[in-house]
Amino acid sequence: MSNVQPVAATQCMSGADVLVKSLVDHGVDVIFAYPGGASMPLHQALTRYSDRLRTILPRHEQGGAFAAQGYARTTGRVGVCMATSGPGSTNLVTALADAKLDSIPLVAITGQVSTHVIGTDAFQETPIVEVCRGITKHHCLITDVNQIARVMKEAFYVASTGRPGPVLVDMPKNIQQDTCVPDWDESMKLPGYRVDDRRAHPEQIRRIAAAIKLAKRPVIYAGGGVIASNASAALRALARKTGIPVTMTVMGLGTFPSDDPLSLDMLGMHGSVYSNWAVRDCDLLIALGVRFDDRVTGKVSAFARHAKIIHVDIDPSEINKNKPAHIPVVSDVKYALEELLKIVEPPEEISPWVGQCQTWKREQPFKYALSGEGIVQQHAISELSRMTRDRKTMVSVGVGQHQMWAAQFFKFREPRTWMSSSGLGTMGFGLPAAMGAQAAHPDALCIDIDGDGSLLMNVQELATCFCEKLPVKVLLLNNQHLGMVVQWEDRFYSGNRAHTYLGPIDQAEAIGKGEGRYASTRYPDFVGIAKGFGCGAATVSRKSDLTAALREMIDYPGPFVLDVEVPYQEHVLPMIPSGQTVDEMIRE
Amino acid sequence: MRHVISALVQNVPGVLAHISGMLASRGYNIDSLAVGATEDRQLSRMTFVVVGDDRVLEQVRNQLAKIVTVVRVDDISATNFVERDLMLIKVAAPPGGKRSEVRELVDIFRGRVVDVGDEQLMIEISGRESKIEAFIDRMRPFGILELVRTGRIAMVRSGSGGPNSDPESLPIGD
Numbered sequence: 001m002s003n004v005q006p007v008a009a010t011q012c013m014s015g016a017d018v019l020v021k022s023l024v025d026h027g028v029d030v031i032f033a034y035p036g037g038a039s040m041p042l043h044q045a046l047t048r049y050s051d052r053l054r055t056i057l058p059r060h061e062q063g064g065a066f067a068a069q070g071y072a073r074t075t076g077r078v079g080v081c082m083a084t085s086g087p088g089s090t091n092l093v094t095a096l097a098d099a100k101l102d103s104i105p106l107v108a109i110t111g112q113v114s115t116h117v118i119g120t121d122a123f124q125e126t127p128i129v130e131v132c133r134g135i136t137k138h139h140c141l142i143t144d145v146n147q148i149a150r151v152m153k154e155a156f157y158v159a160s161t162g163r164p165g166p167v168l169v170d171m172p173k174n175i176q177q178d179t180c181v182p183d184w185d186e187s188m189k190l191p192g193y194r195v196d197d198r199r200a201h202p203e204q205i206r207r208i209a210a211a212i213k214l215a216k217r218p219v220i221y222a223g224g225g226v227i228a229s230n231a232s233a234a235l236r237a238l239a240r241k242t243g244i245p246v247t248m249t250v251m252g253l254g255t256f257p258s259d260d261p262l263s264l265d266m267l268g269m270h271g272s273v274y275s276n277w278a279v280r281d282c283d284l285l286i287a288l289g290v291r292f293d294d295r296v297t298g299k300v301s302a303f304a305r306h307a308k309i310i311h312v313d314i315d316p317s318e319i320n321k322n323k324p325a326h327i328p329v330v331s332d333v334k335y336a337l338e339e340l341l342k343i344v345e346p347p348e349e350i351s352p353w354v355g356q357c358q359t360w361k362r363e364q365p366f367k368y369a370l371s372g373e374g375i376v377q378q379h380a381i382s383e384l385s386r387m388t389r390d391r392k393t394m395v396s397v398g399v400g401q402h403q404m405w406a407a408q409f410f411k412f413r414e415p416r417t418w419m420s421s422s423g424l425g426t427m428g429f430g431l432p433a434a435m436g437a438q439a440a441h442p443d444a445l446c447i448d449i450d451g452d453g454s455l456l457m458n459v460q461e462l463a464t465c466f467c468e469k470l471p472v473k474v475l476l477l478n479n480q481h482l483g484m485v486v487q488w489e490d491r492f493y494s495g496n497r498a499h500t501y502l503g504p505i506d507q508a509e510a511i512g513k514g515e516g517r518y519a520s521t522r523y524p525d526f527v528g529i530a531k532g533f534g535c536g537a538a539t540v541s542r543k544s545d546l547t548a549a550l551r552e553m554i555d556y557p558g559p560f561v562l563d564v565e566v567p568y569q570e571h572v573l574p575m576i577p578s579g580q581t582v583d584e585m586i587r588e
Numbered sequence: 589m590r591h592v593i594s595a596l597v598q599n600v601p602g603v604l605a606h607i608s609g610m611l612a613s614r615g616y617n618i619d620s621l622a623v624g625a626t627e628d629r630q631l632s633r634m635t636f637v638v639v640g641d642d643r644v645l646e647q648v649r650n651q652l653a654k655i656v657t658v659v660r661v662d663d664i665s666a667t668n669f670v671e672r673d674l675m676l677i678k679v680a681a682p683p684g685g686k687r688s689e690v691r692e693l694v695d696i697f698r699g700r701v702v703d704v705g706d707e708q709l710m711i712e713i714s715g716r717e718s719k720i721e722a723f724i725d726r727m728r729p730f731g732i733l734e735l736v737r738t739g740r741i742a743m744v745r746s747g748s749g750g751p752n753s754d755p756e757s758l759p760i761g762d
Contacts, residue, residue: 133606134613138656141601158656191630192598192659317650320643 015145016045016176019109019169022152023053025184028080030054030071030439032064036084038124039111041176056439056468059460061088063432065095065108066458070436072104073419074394076230078159079104079436084111086124089170090131094426096166097135101423102251103228105164107155108136114174115143129170137165145178150186157188162195163315164228198314200331200339207327208286208310208336209344215284215308217353218244221267221296224251224422225289225313227415231334232256235288238337242346245357247275249290250422254412264357265366268296269576270404273364273587276574278357279304280582287311289333292322293423294579302581312336364587366408368570374518375543377402377477377566380550381409381449384475387550392444393417396433398454399425401483404572406449428457431474435461438470445473445554452478452526453502462533465559473553474561476526479568480509480519487571491586509568517567530561541565590619591645591665592742593636598657599629606655607634616640616648620673620739631659635741664744671742674714676702677724680731681709690730697723708733 013021019042023031033055035043046055058064061083068079083092089110099106113122129141138158140151148171155167212218226235232255239246239262246256247264256263267275279285285307290296292311297303300322311318311325312333319328329336368378381402395410396419397403403420412418419437421429434448448455455476465472482500489495497512503523508514522539530537536556540549540563553562575586597603604623611618619637626633638648645663653661681687683706690709694701699713713723717740724732 129602130605133602133609189598190656192653193656315654317647317654319650320646324643 012179012181014041014045014176015148015171015178015180016041017048018145018148018180018182019152019171019176020045020049020053022149023080024049026152026156027077028053030056031080031082032056032058032067032436033082034058034061034064034084034088036086036088036111036124038085038113038173039082039088039171039176041173042082042109042111042171054439056464058432058435059463060458061091062095062428063435063458063461063464065092065106066098066426066429066432067436067439067461067464068106068108069095069099069104069429070396070419070433071440072106072436073433074416074437075440076228076416077105078156079106080109081106082109084124085113085128086126088124089126089128093131093135094424096132096168098421098424098426098429099166100135100137102421103164103224104166105159106166107159107169108166109169109171111176112141112170112172115172116174118172129168132168135166136168137163139168139170141170142172142175145175145180146183148175149182149184150188154188154190158190158193162193162198163225195314198330198332200312200329200336202339204327204329204331205336205339205343208329208340211284211308211310211327212242212244212286212347213345215347216350217282218242218284218286218347218350219264219278219282220244220246220286220288221249221279221290222246222252222255222288223249223290225333226252226255227289229289229314229332229334231289231337232415234334234337234341237341238344241341242344243350243354244286244347245278245354247271247278249293249296250407250420252289253407254415254418257413258411259413261358262354264361266407268293269298269578270408270572270574271296272361272366272408273574273585274357274360276576276582276585277360279307282307285309287325288337289313291318294322297322298576299579299581373542373544375541375546375564375566376570377405377479378409378570379543380475380477380546380564380566381405383546384447384449384550385410387547387554388445388447392441394419394434394437394441394444394446396420396430396437396446396448398430398448398450398457399427400451400454400485401487401570401572402449402451402454402477404484408572410449427454430454431458431461431465431472434472434474435465435470438465438472439468446470447473447475449475449477451483452476452480453482455526456502456524459529462530462535462559462561466534469558471556471558471560473556473559474530475550475553476561476563477566478522478526478563479566479570480522481568483568483570484572486568490569490571491575491577514568517569518565519568522565526561526563534558536560537563539563539565589639589641591638591640591663592669592671592740593638593649593652594662594664594742595634595636595652595658596626596660597632597634598659599625599632600657603632603657604634606657607652610651610655611648614647614651616644622739622741624741633741635739637740662744664742668745669742670745671716671740672714673717673720673740674712674738675720675723676710676712676736677727677732678708678710678734679727680707680733682707686730690727693723693726697726699723
């Protein structure tokens, strides 16, 4: 067998070649793969297809899986990552759970010990399929080289159809080495998986149209499902045709342009005052591709309590799960909206309501105090948003305060330009996700807006950015603390600092005795770290220097970290405390 | 309310672990779970008894149906169905009066003695849950030494038969 050239489709191939060829045949052009003993044949095969499939070597398997997510979130195509058995595979676990909660199409391939030693506690053996059952959409341990072509077909189909999600394919090493003449045409064996029928019935569409016609105070509540089903254009058409205001979940940002007068921006715990008031007072809530998550609803019984609820989702198990729907519709959102657009008429009289929403929006905007010479997080994000508005920009975030401020202050206009670990809330998501987006969009400006806690969790991926020539930018909002936990400590634990300061333990901030708004020391030296990885880096702490510093970052030809000194006593507002209602919203 | 859910699943490794793991992780309460082969070698049948209100049941059904290897889910409680539970029970029954009493009860409940020891009898009995429970109650005074049950299995009747056409519908214990 040749070691350098891909083999022809009809001849005898190794299992590893069958798998890699099936990736190519499914249109995969980038894979994030970290090798190890049990995946070496797969990596050898990857070199034979390198003209059609780029292999990017992350510096940690979790980084590779989040990069695959960044690829998937910004393209809508299936992201692919690979790891070896044992620790390689368990390092994927967090990113798989993350992809499950945010419905991101992913195929993860893991090496496994050879079939004859499975179950013997062999070196680097982990029953990864067992580990991942509850956190993947589907999973398969391949036990016969002849299954590979079919299983890969099933993996891509399941990952990308219906409600998307992660699929794990576990490949024992001897199966990678076995040979066969693959049957590429074998049909899938998925008798229990039918998603083609997830389409609204005409009668349901008529009921939705009738409810819209009669509504006096309607609101559209749009989520990640609108983006997943590529329904943003249909959503915009619906808003234009009916004049109904639109609020978005954190997963839905970008699906409706934030500068549209009908946009009510994000709703929920840290959503806008006006979106939350609109949902409180609406008489019709049109929920599209959402799951009534607790971060959106607060106390669920009080959420939209005066409203008739239309709930359109492709996953039947989401309907009536958290909040009963008056008009439940199991459907692909795009199909439902396109059918609805054929018959829907504007509500009879909603201009007083839309006027009310717009008054709230004018009077209660997202806001922050712009005093002093220093830089506050919200301002840094607003400025970055302003400076990048005319170019193709993709933004990822870690988790915490900076994530919510990015959601509030970065103006998203298009779907698939925003990457946030929204359901699982995984710190360390931002840098590798931006890296994956950059691999998919070489022409785009890919920016990770991150916190110092989150960045450190996958900071090793700066090496990937440098070595693989992925010019990702990191806007590091460095407050030396786990800011969101600090905020909760301030609000609910009398400000007692419990391991939320990230500097040396002999500093006063470690016990909450710091003076002033800014931490007294800066640790670690992120500029030194970035430069050590070969990246450009700079630090900025004065408001008057911010624009020039952002310009330097944006124009830098390679990866760059801009370390921005920000205060640690800023709180993300507004805030509806967990489990409470819109009436308990903290605005000051 | 008590519901009998019947699920047809692909006969692949791990499907039972997947389903029981899902039920446990979502906090659903399962009274019994029986699994076995069907007429189709590729498929297995699982029968669950779940206690909960309609909303819980809707969720259990939907979450089950969402599992890729689950082919079909039916809540058969609302239909006209036959359910059975098989039990083996070992009872203290020394030769003499006690043993005769036990054997008489076994006859009334249409059970069978399947093993006879010096001081004990093993009895096989099948039927609806209420009948099995009633039989267990009758055996308690004699002394139950060991007991094992399969959990419930169920099947929907073919159209015509009414509830009373179940020959297991005995006046006693049913």
